[in-house]
Amino acid sequence: MKKRLTALCLVLVMIGNIFLINNAGAVFTPLIAVAENTTRDEADIIELNTSYEDSLISSDDINWYKFKTNTDGAITIDFSREVWGSDTTYWKLTLYYFDENLKEISSSGFDGNHILSSTEDIGLPSGEYYIAIERYPYNFSNKTYSFSVNFTPSDNWEKELNNTFQTSTKIELNKNYSASLSSSDDCDWYQFSVSDNGYVSIDFKREVFNDKTTYWKSTIYRIDDSMREMASWSYDGNHAQSTSPMIGLMTGDYYIKIERYPYNHSSRTYTINVNYKSSNYWEKEFNSTFQTASPLNLNTDYQGSLYSSSDVDWYSFSTLNNGYVMIDFERAVMYDKTTYWEMTLYSLDESLKEVASWSFDGNHSKSSTPEIGIPSGNYYFKIERYPYNYSEETYTIRVNYKETEYWEKEFNNSFQTSNDMNINKTYNGSLYTSNDSDWYSFELKQDSQIELNFATDLIGDNTNYWKLFLYQRTDTIDEMKSWNISGKSSVTTVSDLQLEAGIYYLKVVYYSYNYNPTTYQLFVSDGTEDEKIIGDVNIDGVFNVADVVTLQKWLLGASDITLDDWQAADLCKDDRLDVFDLCLMKRELVKVS
Numbered sequence: 215m216k217k218r219l220t221a222l223c224l225v226l227v228m229i230g231n232i233f234l235i236n237n238a239g240a241v242f243t244p245l246i247a248v249a250e251n252t253t254r255d256e257a258d259i260i261e262l263n264t265s266y267e268d269s270l271i272s273s274d275d276i277n278w279y280k281f282k283t284n285t286d287g288a289i290t291i292d293f294s295r296e297v298w299g300s301d302t303t304y305w306k307l308t309l310y311y312f313d314e315n316l317k318e319i320s321s322s323g324f325d326g327n328h329i330l331s332s333t334e335d336i337g338l339p340s341g342e343y344y345i346a347i348e349r350y351p352y353n354f355s356n357k358t359y360s361f362s363v364n365f366t367p368s369d370n371w372e373k374e375l376n377n378t379f380q381t382s383t384k385i386e387l388n389k390n391y392s393a394s395l396s397s398s399d400d401c402d403w404y405q406f407s408v409s410d411n412g413y414v415s416i417d418f419k420r421e422v423f424n425d426k427t428t429y430w431k432s433t434i435y436r437i438d439d440s441m442r443e444m445a446s447w448s449y450d451g452n453h454a455q456s457t458s459p460m461i462g463l464m465t466g467d468y469y470i471k472i473e474r475y476p477y478n479h480s481s482r483t484y485t486i487n488v489n490y491k492s493s494n495y496w497e498k499e500f501n502s503t504f505q506t507a508s509p510l511n512l513n514t515d516y517q518g519s520l521y522s523s524s525d526v527d528w529y530s531f532s533t534l535n536n537g538y539v540m541i542d543f544e545r546a547v548m549y550d551k552t553t554y555w556e557m558t559l560y561s562l563d564e565s566l567k568e569v570a571s572w573s574f575d576g577n578h579s580k581s582s583t584p585e586i587g588i589p590s591g592n593y594y595f596k597i598e599r600y601p602y603n604y605s606e607e608t609y610t611i612r613v614n615y616k617e618t619e620y621w622e623k624e625f626n627n628s629f630q631t632s633n634d635m636n637i638n639k640t641y642n643g644s645l646y647t648s649n650d651s652d653w654y655s656f657e658l659k660q661d662s663q664i665e666l667n668f669a670t671d672l673i674g675d676n677t678n679y680w681k682l683f684l685y686q687r688t689d690t691i692d693e694m695k696s697w698n699i700s701g702k703s704s705v706t707t708v709s710d711l712q713l714e715a716g717i718y719y720l721k722v723v724y725y726s727y728n729y730n731p732t733t734y735q736l737f738v739s740d741g742t743e744d745e746k747i748i749g750d751v752n753i754d755g756v757f758n759v760a761d762v763v764t765l766q767k768w769l770l771g772a773s774d775i776t777l778d779d780w781q782a783a784d785l786c787k788d789d790r791l792d793v794f795d796l797c798l799m800k801r802e803l804v805k806v807s
Contacts, residue, residue, distance in 0.1 A: 251278045254316065257344055262289075262365040270305075270347070273354040279345040286340055287367040288392070291333045293324050295359040300326035304355040309336070310344040311375060319343075319374045320396035323350050326357075334394040334481040337371030337383075368392075376403045379441065379469050387414075387490040393472070394483045395430070401473035404486070408463050412492040413517070416458040416470065418449050419485040425451035429480040434461070435469040436500070444468075444499055445521045448475050451482075457489075459521040459606035462496035462508070493517075502526045504566060504594045512539075512615040518597065520555075523604040527597045529611070537617040538587045538642070541595065544610040548576035554605035559586070560594040561624070569593075569624060570647045573600050576607075584646040584731035585776070587621030618642075620753050620778055626653050629691055629719050637664075640737045640753065640779035643722065645680075648729040652722040655687075656738055660715045666708040667737040668722075669780060673701025679730040684711075685719040698725055705789045735780060748785065749799050753778045757806060762799050769796060 251258045257278035260266055268277050283289075293307060303323040311317045319338075324331050345363070349355070372393035376383045382403035385391050393402050408414075418432060433446040449456050470486070497518035501508045507528035510516055518527050533539075543557060558571040569588075574581050597609070622643035626633045632653035635641055643652045658664070668682055680699040685691050699706045720736065749757035751764050765783050767775045769791070777783065783791055785798035 252276055254278050254280075254344055254346075260363065262363050265292075265360050265362040267358060267360040268347070269356055269358045270349060270354065271356060273349055276346055276348040279347075280342070281345075281363055282342050283338055283340050283365060285367045286338070286369055286371065286373060287365055288335045288337045288371045289363055289365045290335050291322070291345070291361060291363055292330060293322070293332070293359060293361050294330045295324065295326070295328075296357050297329050298326050298357075302326060302353050303350040304353045304357075305359065306348050306350040307333075307361070308346045308348075310346070311338070312342045312344060316344065317375055320400070324359075326355065334396060335371070335392065335483050336396055337368075337373050337393055339373040372402050372404070377401055379403050379405070379435070379437075379471070382469055385486075385488065387488050390419075390485050390487045392483055392485045394481050395472070395474055395479065396481060398474055398479040401471055404470045404472075405467060406470075406488050407467050408465050408490065410492045411462075411464055411494050411496070411498060412490055413460045413462045413496040414468075414488050414490045415460045416447075417455060417485075417487040417489060418447075418457075419455045419487075420449065420451070420453075421482055422454050423451045423482070427451060427478050428475040429478045429482075430484065431473055431475045432458075432486075433471045433473075434458075435471070436463075437467055437469065441469070442500065445525070449484075451480065459519045460496075460517075460608055461521050462493075462498050462501075462518060464498045497527050497529070501528045504528050504530070504560070504562075504596070507594055510611075510613055512613050515610055515612050517608055517610050519606055519608045520597070520599055520604065521606060523599055525598075528594060529597075530592065530594050531613050531615075532592050533588060533590050533615060533617075535617045536587075536589050536619055536621070536623060537615055538585050538621040539593075540585045540614045541583045542580060542610075542612040542614065543572075543574050543582070544580045544612075545574070545576070545605075545607050547579045548605070548607065550576035552576055552603050553600040554603050554607075555609065556598055556600045557583075558596045559583075560596070561588070562592045562594060566594065567625075570650070576605065584644040585621075585642070585733050586646045587623050587643060589623040614774065616776070618753070618778055622652050622654070627651050629653050629655070629685065629687075629721075632719055635720075635736075635738060637738055637740050638742060640735050640781060642733055642735055642776070642778060644731055644733045645722065645724050645729065646731060648724060650724075654720040654722075654736065655717060656720075657717050658713055658715050658740065662713055662715075662740040664711045664713055665739045665741070666711065666720075667735070667739070667781070668697075668699055668706040668708075669704055669735040669737070670701070670732050672704040673730070673732065675701045677701055677728055678725040679728050679732075680734065681723050681725045683719075683721040683723075685721065686713075687717040687719065691719065701730070707789075733776065737781065747782065749782055749802055751777045751779055751783045753782070757802070759803060762796070762803055765791070765796055765799060769793065 257280040260279045260281050303325045305324045308321040309319045372383045382405040385404045385406050428448045428450045430449040434444045436442050495516045497508045507530040510529050510531045553573045553575045555574040559569040560566050620641050622633050632655040635654045635656040678698040678700045683696045684694045749761050751761045785795050
């Protein structure tokens with residue numbers, strides 16, 4: 215396709231003339247010599263999926279070719295030549311895209327030691343393209359080569375040039391897309407949109423070539439006021455598929471960039487898929503600060519994951535009334551006793567104040583915090599890796615909340631912040647950490663003989679777990695008595711306490727080194743029972759079928775049931791609850807109905 219080919223055409227014309235003379239009536243069109251193709255403007259037009267032969271006639275010669283694609287798809291370029299056993303690179307092939315100007319897509323070099331070489335697949339949008347073949351600096355060969363541009367129509371390929379987020383390839387969710395990094399400085403950008411809140415994970419597939427070297431790096435971004443990096447992952451040549459942790463996303467536009475991993479490049483084809491599922495019950499990134507915390511509904515399951523070792527997940531919830539919470543933390547069992555997660559609960563009034571923190575390992579499927587009494591207000595909790603261990607496993611959280619006026623209200627760690635108690639009312643509380651202490655105050659209007667009851671679920675051992683202190687308020691706070699409370703009985707009763715009229719305090723702390731977060735019940739009686747409603751275990755002021763159902767579920771071992779006043783159900787007066795109490799409660803319910 216130059217002067218050499220032009221000369222060949224003249225010979226063919228002469229042969230054609232002889233053919234016409236000897237074959238009267240036959241139609242023959244002689245081959246017309248092509249023009250010089252040493253510049254882009256003179257490029258030879260070639261067809262897709264067709265082989266062409268040519269050569270470089272001098273060291274400064276360049277052969278230009280032009281082709282078009284009418285649809286999106288992918289190409290590979292085959293390059294064939296005679297083998298003469300030289301590892302030296304002689305040819306350079308460069309692929310260009312043309313719109314308003316020429317833009318280089320990729321380049322490849324070819325030596326004299328192979329019969330056939332093929333480029334990796336390259337995704338292209340429909341359009342006009344050029345190929346330039348020239349000597350490879352500084353080596354020249356005039357041997358004949360042949361090449362073909364093999365094209366496959368496809369909507370599932372990246373579209374070059376997509377080297378910036380502004381020129382990113384738009385992709386659909388839950389759909390495979392193929393691509394390759396055609397050169398060491400190539401990077402592929404993709405853009406996808408999320409129309410509803412939900413979560414994604416990104417599949418990265420590639421051919422396994424048994425190489426543990428890391429070749430690719432993928433990074434996901436969100437764009438709002440600016441481009442913000444969310445997370446990145448890397449991939450080697452030793453696995454067929456890698457899947458990122460699941461990431462909760464809000465509605466909006468997101469980008470993925472795939473580039474070589476410093477400093478290793480592979481031009482092998484890879485496939486990506488953004489797996490998406492709509493959900494309002496996933497954390498929503500970015501929620502790495504309490505100001506951007508994901509809001510939660512109470513008594514509802516939510517999922518999340520720490521998608522990187524530096525990720526932190528913040529959540530917020532609000533309570534309109536006083537009550538208590540218990541937070542469930544569920545995860546897949548990894549049969550690993552290593553601690554991976556740490557959760558910290560905060561309250562927010564004038565500032566963020568830490569309430570308590572807990573840690574979770576990989577050896578249990580579910581953990582629950584102690585029940586914590588909280589006043590109405592705004593609360594936050596943070597989930598992060600446990601130094602220095604990280605897991606990207608999906609977790610499920612649930613803030614179990616119940617409204618009640620008869621739970622302690624944090625922070626009541628001092629007599630100045632003590633919770634007011636009504637006489638003859640049962641109050642619940644728990645030492646949610648080993649350094650927690652619970653203070654209560656009550657007032658006697660007249661000299662009285664009182665009784666204290668401290669009740670818990672039966673632990674069944676003689677170990678002392680709690681210490682109960684009684685103080686009197688005069689000009690100072692004076693300690694009067696204290697009692698050690700063990701797990702050998704479900705109820706501890708202190709009788710015949712003769713107290714003068716005045717203000718008193720009760721303090722509950724753990725005993726020595728024996729910490730137990732079990733919920734306890736505290737009851738102060740002055741001998742009058744007129745305020746106590748028999749059967750009112752949920753202390754809502756009435757005895758009805760809800761109390762019977764609550765006791766029945768509690769006896770059956772329902773994990774989400776708590777008796778706010780267990781003594782109200784002790785109709786047998788034997789300091790224990792069983793089916794006999796339930797039968798008497800049902801009989802009493804019939805009487806009041």
